[in-house]
Amino acid sequence: QVQLQESGPGLVEPSGTLSLTCAVSGDSIISENRWSWVRQPPGKGLEWIGEIYHRGNTLYNPSLKSRVTISIDKSKNMFSLTLNSLTAADTAVYYCGGQSGWFVDYWGQGTLVTVSS
């Protein structure tokens, strides 16, 4: 059973950079799965941020593409999200996910990131 766990700061200043990591257990990061990030602002719906394949191929939400980077660390069996130029609109619960197909079938517990000074 694949398990995912996000980690990172819960509070980030406006105009700053958010960095989150997702530790993967129960599967190799270089398996045929794809790895993704999804966020959910408080009281609102889900928003797909992007995904990465173990070969390093990435796809990003066009609305975030200029500010986001997703990368893989094969040695630590984890993947990461970096989002810069933060505003209050980036305040959300950030989930990491695993995709065995065209859907997210494995979800992390989520981590709340608040953008505030």
Added chain:
Amino acid sequence: QSALTQPASVSGSPGQSITISCTGTSSDIGRYKFVSWYQQHPGRVPKLIIYDVSERPSGDSNRFSGSKSGNTASLTISGLQAEDEADYYCSSYSSSRTYVFGSGTKVTVL
């Protein structure tokens, strides 16, 4: 990319069947069989309940079923139960090689 359109809320009595619609475009739902549905209880992690339009994850309840016609996908919950009260989101792969989620539907069991 715009979010897929879902009704804000749907309600039904225990035992009834309800259907949630999810409307997209010819670039996403209308083009691919990669529609998925997620259930999210308050304060909980989303859970995949339908993938590839109508497939159910192994061991999951057969009270949930999915379908698609044109640019609109649908999720039907049969034999509605109190535990089905949650938010439901659709999602689709799109021609821009990205994914888009629906706006979400709150299901209330009367």
